[in-house]
Amino acid sequence: MKHLEKNNILKEPEGYFESLPDRILQRHSKEKIRSIYRLSMAAAAVVVLVFALFVFRTVPPEVNEFEANLEEEVNLYINAGHWNAEDVLSLSEDPNLILDEIIASEWGEYQMEDGAEFEEDLWF
Amino acid sequence: MMSLTDLELLKLINDPKTKEKGYRHLLEFYQKRVYGIIRKMVIIHEDADDVCQNTFIKAFKNIHNFQGNSGLFTWLYRIATNESLNFLEKKKRRYFFPIEDHRSAMVHYIDHSSHISGDDIQKTLQKIILKLPEKQRLVFNLKYFEDLSYDEMSKITGTSVGALKASYHHAVKKIENELQTG
Numbered sequence: 001m002k003h004l005e006k007n008n009i010l011k012e013p014e015g016y017f018e019s020l021p022d023r024i025l026q027r028h029s030k031e032k033i034r035s036i037y038r039l040s041m042a043a044a045a046v047v048v049l050v051f052a053l054f055v056f057r058t059v060p061p062e063v064n065e066f067e068a069n070l071e072e073e074v075n076l077y078i079n080a081g082h083w084n085a086e087d088v089l090s091l092s093e094d095p096n097l098i099l100d101e102i103i104a105s106e107w108g109e110y111q112m113e114d115g116a117e118f119e120e121d122l123w124f
Numbered sequence: 125m126m127s128l129t130d131l132e133l134l135k136l137i138n139d140p141k142t143k144e145k146g147y148r149h150l151l152e153f154y155q156k157r158v159y160g161i162i163r164k165m166v167i168i169h170e171d172a173d174d175v176c177q178n179t180f181i182k183a184f185k186n187i188h189n190f191q192g193n194s195g196l197f198t199w200l201y202r203i204a205t206n207e208s209l210n211f212l213e214k215k216k217r218r219y220f221f222p223i224e225d226h227r228s229a230m231v232h233y234i235d236h237s238s239h240i241s242g243d244d245i246q247k248t249l250q251k252i253i254l255k256l257p258e259k260q261r262l263v264f265n266l267k268y269f270e271d272l273s274y275d276e277m278s279k280i281t282g283t284s285v286g287a288l289k290a291s292y293h294h295a296v297k298k299i300e301n302e303l304q305t306g
Contacts, residue, residue, distance in 0.1 A: 027181060028184055
């Protein structure tokens with residue numbers, strides 16, 4: 001090996017090093033633009049996501065307020081004796097449905113309690 | 125540690141007004157040496173061109189992390205050698221019988237490309253060097269062709285001076301044996 005000349009036999013095309021800096025700088029600025037674009041897209045996505053969460057997760061305050069006021073007002077009318085049960089039922093579009101629901105819930109409770117007693121009777 | 129040129133280059137690069145100018149100077153100053161070490165590892169010019177561009181792009185992205193503990197050139201060499209080894213590793217994975225196929229592609233390039241000069245003995249030497257494991261080939265190239273000190277090589281490769289000396293010694297032995305038998 002000592003007798004071998006240390007020549008570099010690997011040659012580059014002519015003019016290669018004259019154009020290389022321009023090509024690298026161009027690629028660098030393209031990549032910079034691409035990364036800025038990606039960053040701004042990510043930021044936009046975050047903004048949209050936060051906005052969507054804000055819109056869908058908060059109930060409009062005026063709706064809550066309206067419902068609370070209405071309930072309070074109805075209670076006041078009932079307590080003051082201005083309205084009786086029929087008056088309140090007549091405010092509904094389907095008073096029979098409300099009555100059916102009340103009966104079903106009352107009878108349901110009664111039947112369960114009654115059934116439990118019946119079973120106990122059988123065992124003893 | 126750093127030469128005045130390195131300090132001047134970094135000053136240019138750190139100033140937003142002169143950043144582009146700084147990058148250009150850095151490229152013009154170091155491109156031949158960086159390309160040279162990459163080319164000796166990947167042999168094929170088109171591959172060396174890709175790896176060289178990636179090396180400088182990576183350097184530009186990370187230059188704010190450069191702490192000046194070593195010269196700018198040592199730092200660039202470190203990126204270049206890492207990029208070259210990664211490139212060869214990726215090339216290997218693309219073949220079913222990886223090592224031999226990519227090595228034979230490089231040997232074929234040495235025999236037939238117009239971007240190779242030199243006589244038959246020098247081409248034979250290059251082909252024998254290609255038989256070394258890649259990291260040992262890197263050590264051999266840095267010492268034999270680039271004439272770097274073991275300290276500089278240690279900073280570039282992150283390997284101890286003792287291990288580098290042993291690796292180079294073994295590489296020379298292998299190459300001499302091949303030259304004698306071939």
